[in-house]
Amino acid sequence: MSMFCYQCSEASKGTGCTISGVCGKSPGVAHLQDFLVWLLKGLSYWAVKARKLGLTDQEADLYVAEGLFTTITNVNFDPESLGAKIEKALKIIDRVKEAFLNAYREKEGIDFNEEVPEAASWNIPGGLEIWELKGAEVGVLSTKDEDIRSLRELLIYGLKGIAAYTDHAYILKHSDISILEFIEEGLAATLDDSLTAQDYISLVLKAGEFAVKAMALLDQANTSAYGHPEITEVYTGTYAGPAILVSGHDLLDLEEILKQTEGTGIRVYTHGEMLPAHAYPGLKKYKHLAGNYGSAWHNQQREFAAFNGAIVMTTNCMQKPLDSYKDRIFTTGLVGWPGVKHIPNRTDGQPKDFSPVIEKALSLKGLEEKPGKKIVIGFAHNQTLALAEKIIDAVKSGKLNRFVVMAGCDGRIKEREYYTELAKELPGDTAILTAGCAKYRYNMLDLGDIDGIPRIIDAGQCNDSYSLVVTALKLKEAFGLKDINDLPISYDIAWYEQKAVTVLLALLHLGVKGIRLGPVLPAFLSENVVKVLVENFDIKPISDVKQDLELILKGM
Incomplete structure (x- = not known):
């Protein structure tokens, strides 16, 4: 059975992996992941309906997030592990479904007779082999309309990142049920063939709103447990x-x-x-x-x-x-x-x-001693805002003329050397704001500082892009600006997998425009969906370092 996956930036030939995943997953694993996501859509269908009758199942809500996280690129390649998660999903679907049907019968006095999506009613006995076969049927390409497929996948990939950040927060005992409810709302919507492209665009933008909530929740969880990051x-x-x-x-x-x-x-x-x-x-x-x-x-x-x-x-x-x-x-x-x-x-x-x-x-014998340099980290929003006065003075005096947000993911392909070269070429009156593993392209460079402000301001993990957002909003307030896009900040984002998609949707929700995205545009964006993003948010691909640098320094 051939597979199809294009959820990461390394999609084969820029269109999708069909023989095996560039990430290393086999077709069988890809099909099991597709089947698990399909079942999570079915579980979400029942959870949304049950909630309208006042029924909740917290284990089910969290399991949807955990299941989505499991299918993010480079998480789980083990068929046995995926099989156990599928088996649990099927049991939870039965439980939530039965609770809803009983409550509906009691309230309405009749049996529920609405046409149910197959994902919410599938009950053929089987194991890994059967699940793989079904996964091959219900994957990405089962949605025939290219634009609807593109928007559904954009929504699902955004939900995967939201699920990951929310799961991390729950592990640290910080919760927000509204986030889990939206994940289910979004997944259930991908089963609804009556929805239009505009309906899905609205859901994608709403995902940006919940992406901010999820990152804020995780920030609160991390800082409550371990304190605010320090330089x-x-x-x-x-x-x-x-x-x-x-x-x-x-x-x-x-x-x-x-x-x-x-x-x-x-x-x-x-x-x-x-x-x-x-x-x-x-x-x-x-x-x-x-x-x-x-x-x-x-x-x-x-x-x-x-x-x-x-x-x-x-x-x-x-x-x-x-x-x-x-x-x-x-x-x-x-x-x-x-x-x-x-x-x-x-x-x-x-x-x-x-x-x-x-x-x-x-x-083991252990490591040998090997010298290394020291790098400076810890510029999450609390620490950066403590330096706000120094940063504002540097901007007003002309010593710091522009911030360049070079956050997101790193990856293998040679084109990502662009970010190293851009960092080297940025003039001494610019500073890089970063979060995520994209920083490894330049965090060992000796770029110096501006009046004690490092030219590489590292906010932390990919979810700490939230810190960059908080910093930008506070600077907007400090400079008395009405629009976040009037700040001397340019966005040159590197993406690899679905959490980076979530960060992108968060930035779009906050009104950020003119984002450069690289090293390639996502394969899951159809031509028409790209057109919508360009017209509404001025999303643009990276080009070459010289051309982009010239435009960045002009605020374009």
């Missing part, structure tokens, strides 16, 4: 001795590893999107949090092979493990790879048990 220097070298490398985004996993390794002689290093953890007071207090190793996710095969310690993948951004380190890499949470040891979820309020990771780290 911090992070060492990028290594020390001799046993080590654990923690990658992904989940701060609670990192904290539990730090607690469980105290006194063991193990040093803990961050990787990829875990770099911002060093700026949180509640995490940086651990003396054996040694530094940040390596760079962005796409270099992990080379970097993990050279890291003679245990490795933990906490969320997305996993690549196929090489044999040289497959016996010392672990997954946890929603992450999965066939044959890789998995650390089970928390139960009964107890922390995860990372003892297998610790035992593996202690059994």
Whole structure:
């Protein structure tokens, strides 16, 4: 069975992966993921209807978010793990459906007789083979109209990012049921063939509103648990001795590893999107949090092979493990790879048990000492606003003439060198605002500062794009401007997967226009949908460094 997936920026030939995923997923895994998303649409159909009768099922609502997160690029490649999630989804659908039908019968005095979408009524017995076959039928291409398909997928990918950020917040016991309800509303709408393109455009823009809410919720969760990020220097070298490398985004996993390794002689290093953890007071207090190793996710095969310690993948951004380190890499949470040891979820309020990771780290010879430079991080909104007066003075005096937001994701393809070259070419009176792993394209450059303000202002993880938004809104207020687009800020965003789509929708909701998007425009945007985005928001592709630099400096 051939597959079809075009949800990430590396879609094969710029149109879609049809033989196997560039990310490494097999057709079978792709079909299981498509089937799971389809079932989550069906579950959402019943959840939306049940809510109208006053019925709620919190486990079901959260499971929809967890299921969507599981299907984000580079999260779960394990058929058995996906099968378990499908099996649970089917059971929850039956439960929510039955609760609704009983309540409807009691209220109306008759049986419910509305035509039900197949995704909400599918009940053929089976296992992985049957689910793969059905997944091949109900994937992206099952929507025949190109523009409706494009808008449905844009909405779904935005919902996937919202689901990821919301799930992270829930793990830290911060919740907002309205976000989960909107995820279900959006998913259920993709089953409704009566909706028009304009209906879906409205839902996509509404997704931007909830993207802001989700990022704000996660920001509150992170800062409540670990304090507001502080300006911090992070060492990028290594020390001799046993080590654990923690990658992904989940701060609670990192904290539990730090607690469980105290006194063991193990040093803990961050990787990829875990770099911002060093700026949180509640995490940086651990003396054996040694530094940040390596760079962005796409270099992990080379970097993990050279890291003679245990490795933990906490969320997305996993690549196929090489044999040289497959016996010392672990997954946890929603992450999965066939044959890789998995650390089970928390139960009964107890922390995860990372003892297998610790035992593996202690059994290895460990790292050799290797010098590295220090990089400055920690410019989330609370810290940046503390510097607001200095920033405003620099702008008013002409020493700081423009901010360039170069946030988002990094990736493999050569065209992403554009962001490194642009950073090098930006004049000394400009500063880069960044969040996400896109920063690895330039965060080791020595770009200096402007009156003590670093020219690379790193707000944190991709979800910390929220901090960049808060900073922009506060600057707008400070300068007495009516429109966020009147600020001396240009947006040059790098995207890879669905969380970056969510950040883009958040910016559009806030009224930001003129965003450059690269290194390629999403394959899932049809020509007509691109036209809508260009006409309403002035979305534009990146071109070459020289041409874009000239326009950026002119505020164009």
